[in-house]
Amino acid sequence: MTNFFYMDVLNTIQKLREELNLHNYNYYVLDNATITDYEFDIKLKELQDLENAHPEYFDINSPTQRVGGTITKNFQTVAHRQRMYSLDNSYSKEDLLDWEVRIQKVLGNVNLQYTCELKYDGASISITYENGKLVRAVTRGDGFQGDDVTNNIKTIRSIPLTLKGDNYPDKFDIRGEIILPFAGFEKMNQELIEIGETPYSNPRNTASGSLKLQDSTEVAKRPLECLLYSVAGEKLPFTSQFDGLIAARNWGFKVPKEAKIAANLQEVFDFIDYWDTHRHKLPYETDGVVVKVNSIQYQEELGYKAKSPRWAMAYKFKSEQVSTQLKSISYQVGRTGSITPVANLKAVQLAGTIVKRASLHNADQIKKLDIRVGDTVFVEKGGEIIPKIIAVDLAQRPENSLPTQYITHCPECQTELVRNEGEANHYCPNFYGCPPQIIGRIQHFISRKAMDIEGLGGETVALLFNNDLVHNYADLYDLTVEQILPLERMAQKSAENLVNGVKKSTEIPFESVLYALGIRYVGETVAKKLAKHYKNIDALRKASLIELILVDEIGERIAQSVIEFFEKEENKIIIERLKSYGVQFEIIEKINLNATTKLEGKTFVVSGVFTQFSRDELKKAIEDNGGKVGSSISAKTNYVVAGDNMGPAKLDKANKLNIPIISETDFMSMLQ
Incomplete structure (x- = not known):
C-alpha cells in the first residue's frame, strides 16, 4: 500500500508540473491564457504543498522554482562554449549592398x-540546455565569458525550464535578449512614483540591471521576457537560420513572429522600410533590423572576423534627434592622456533616457560645427547609445556669442598640452604625474577584461590614490588590510576581499595581463596575438620594430607604441615588481597528448560540409598537429580540405592557384 501511495503522489506531482508548464507556455509565449490567474495559483499552491511534504521528489526545474528565493552574492564567471559575437552595424542601404558584394566574393555567384x-x-543571454532541461544561463560579458545568472533567469516565465517535444539536440545553447516590455516598465515606474522613489530611466538598462540582482525573488517580481534569435551547438537538426527559429519555437521558446525570409536585398529593404514606421507599435524597444545569410552552410563558409560574423549585419534605424541648450564645455583626461571635450547640456529626454552631457570629440569637431556656449544644439544618440551633437541652430545663437577657445593646458595638472602630427586629439604629456591618467591606468588594469580583480572597483581605486596608498598598478600588490580599513566605507570583510582579490589576480593568463598593462593601441585582440606569438614578456620587449610589424595584423603604429612602452624606465621597474608578486608574464602551454608537428608550416582552408568531423573539430585537428587554418584561399594556402557543397568561389580560386583539394579522408591519412 505504501509504495502505491508514493507512486500516486509522484504521478500527481508530475502531472501538475506538466500542466503548469503548459499553462505557462500558453500565457507567456503564445499570449493565449487557457485558465484564470486564480486557477493557476491554486494549482501552483497544490504543487508547492506536495513538494514540501515530499522533498525526495524535488526537481530544480519544477514550476515552483520560478518564484525565486535564491540569494547570489557573487556571480560566477563562466566561459561560453561558443563565443558570443557582436554585429557590424550599417546605417544605410548602400552599406548592405556593399556587404552583399563582399559575401559574393567569398561564396561566388550563388542564390x-x-x-x-x-x-x-535588451540584455544578451546564452542559455544552455542538456537533455531538454535548463542547466545554465550566462550573460554576454566580453563574448568569451560572462556571469552565471541561472537563478535569476529561471524566474522569467517565457523561458522554458523543460523543453517541449523530443527532437532537440542533447546539448545546445540558445541565444536571445532579455527585455522589459513598455507596459511592464511603465507599471514598475508608476509604483516607484507612488512611493516617492526615483523612476527607472529606460527599459533596456532596467532589464540588464535585473539580471544582476542578488535576490532572485526581486527578479521574479519584474515582468521580464526573453526573445530568442539563434541556436548554437553541434549537429543541429536544421540547415537554415529561419528553420532554426521555427525549431526553437516548437521547443517552447518565445521567438518573435516578425522574422521573415527575404529572397533578395530588395525584400530586405521592404522589411526595413515597413518596420522603420511600424516599430513604434511594438510592445518592446527595437532599434533596427538584423539581416543574416539564411543558409547555415554559407554562414560557415563566410566565417568570422575578429569581433563579428561576416554573414550578419545590423541595420540601425535613424537616430532620434532633439534640440537643447549648451550650458558649458568641460574637458576630461583619459588614461592615455587624451583630452576629450564634453558638452554640458540643459537636461532633455532622448530615446528613453535623460541626456545632460554629450561628447564633442576634439578641437577639430568644435571648430567644424562652430559650437559655442549658449548655442541651441541638435543632439542624437550615435547608434542609439552615445549622445552626440550633430549641428547648431544658428538662428537662435545669442548676439554676444564668442567662438570657443580650446584649452591649452591640462585641466587637472596644468601641463601644456601637445598635439601630435596627424592626430585629432590633444594630449597631456605628464604621463606619470597627472592624477586622472594614473587613476585611469589602474582602473583599466583591474577591469574585468584585464586583471578582473574582485572586490576592487573604479571608485575604490580613486580612494586609494587620493589617500596616497597607490601610485601605479604594481602598488596594489603591497596593500594590506590594515592600510585599507581606515578608508571611507571600508569594513573588515571588504578590505579582506580587496587584498584577496589582488592576490588571486596572479592567476590571470598572460594575454589578459598584457592587455591590462594599458599599452596604447594594444586592445584585447592585439594582446592575444602578441602573447601567442612571443609566448612571454621578455621575448616581446626584446622585439624590434620590424619584427613586431611582421606579426600577423600588427601595424607600424601598434609596433611603435609597444617599443615606446618598454623603453620607459618606469614601465621596466613596474613589470619587474609585478613579476616578483607572481603575475603571469608567460603563456602556460596546455599539454595536448595527441599533438604532433606533422602539419607544421602548412596552411589549410576548410570548406564545405563534412561527415566525420565538424568544421570546428577539423580546424582544431589542423592546429593540434602544427598547421595553420586560413580564412580565405591565397597563394600561401597549401591545401583546401573540401567537404560536400564546397563554396564555388573557393573551388574556382583553388583551381586557378593550383592548390591541392583534399577530402577529410585524405586529411586523416596525412595525420596517420
Missing part, C-alpha cells in the same frame, strides 16, 4: 536568401 529579424534592445 542567397536572407533572414530578417528585428533587433531587440
